[in-house]
Each structure stands twice: as C-alpha cells, then as structure tokens.
Amino acid sequence: MASLNEAQLKLVADLEIEMMADMYNRMTMTCQKKCIPPRYNDAELAKGEAVCIDRCVAKYLDIHDRIGKKLTAMSQQDEATMKKLQSQMQPQQQS
C-alpha cells in the first residue's frame, strides 16, 4: 500500500480512536445485557457473572478481529477487480 500523507495519518488516528470507543461502548452494553440480570441484591460481582463477562469480552474481541479481517479482504478483492477492469478499459481506449 502507498504510504499515507499527513492528512490521511490524522484520519487514520481519528478513525481508530472512534472505532475503539464505539466497540468498547457496544461491548459493554451487550455483555451487561447478556450476563448481568437486573436484580441488584448484591454490590459484588458474583462468580457466574464474572465468568460470563470474561467469556463475553473474549468472544466479542474475537468476532471484531475476524470481521475486520474479512472486511479488509473483501475491499482488497474489490480493488483488484477494479484494477483489472481499468487495465482492460485502457487498451480499448488506446486501440
């Protein structure tokens, strides 16, 4: 990939921060809805709830990674297809 200029580096940093914050918020809300029943008799986190939250976070991060890899693979495939089309169009224009 081509090296990025300054504006694009700033964009990458901003996007990464926003992505991480969004993922953290969604993960917190999802895991809380799934693992912690809305009955607050005790302030401490029970063992079952702690185990559930550990598993929920691990699964969420794993899903996030896999889907991210899938997305980059798909977009690179799109780019390859587009480059092929472009190289096919140019000889037609020249001829």
Next chain:
Amino acid sequence: MAASSGNTMQGELNRTLRPADVTDFNSIIGNVIGEKGKRQQVFVPFGGIPQPPKSKEEIMIARAFESCTFKATASCVIGFGIGGAFGLFTAGIDPMSTMSTETPTTKMVLREMKLRTISYGKNFAMIGCLFAGTECLLESYRGKTELLNGTLSGGFVGGIIGLRAGVKAGLLGAAGFALFSTAIDYYMRHG
C-alpha cells in the same frame, strides 16, 4: 491525487468514484483495521469512570479468593469448625446415646466429646467442601448466578452421601438436600 482526495473529506460527495478513492479507502482501513494497525499500543479503555489500574498482585489475590479451590477449602475448614462445635455441644447434653451405662463418669463424657467432635466435624467438613465445590464449578460452567445452581449441587451432594446407605436413601437425600439448599439460598437472597 492523494492530497486532493484528502481534501474531499470536506465536500464534494456527489462526484463519480475514481480508482484512487478505492485505493485510498483500502489503505486507510488497512491501517485502521488490518494488520498494519498499531497493535502494539496498550488498549486504553475509553469511557467509564477513570480509576487507577489495579496492580498485578491485587488482581492475583482477588482471583485467588474467588477461585473454586479456595471456596471449597474454606468451606471445608468452616464445616469442620461448625461440626466440631455441634458435636461438642451434643456430647455435653446427651453423651450416653451411644452407650447404655447409667451414670457416665467425667472421663467417659470427655472421651465421648472428643469422639463426637471429630466425627461430626469430619462429616460437616465433607458436606461443606463437596457442596461448595460443586456449586462453584457448576456456576463457573453455566456462567449464570441463579438459585438453580444451589438446587442442583444440593441434589448431587445429597445423592452422593445418601448413596452410602442404598439407592432409596440416596434419592431421598438428594431431594431433601436440594430443597434445604434452595430454601437457604432463597432466604439469603430475598429474606
């Protein structure tokens, strides 16, 4: 071309897509999501109430106190204590339920106290250890904190203990202990 596509972020969304846009998009998201992203940074959680991060020893100690082995051994020790106290007390009240001589001497009462302390203590310790261990393991496996965990582990432990005296006693013990455990848990939570 790269600089101009950086400036198009401010406007001009209704022009046709160029090949350079796709390449730029790919390189940007490749850096954000893909393998080129800066993964070696420590992930700082955004949001939430800022607290100082817990030290490694603190986390280890907290995890050790929450572990199933600690809970089972603590229950064993406490069970031995309670059983011993119970045995001592009942031996003091009625020492001659196991023998049938008329007037017990002090030495015989003390001996009976010692025997009963150890015997009741061992029984209670075993019950407590088994119950706490199975309940903790069940809760870890299921990932839920409910009353059902107490019921199931009570049934299991009651069945094991009752099985020493036959199948029917095992079933009865399982049912009784499950009911007892559920009642105690319900009282502790809602009472």
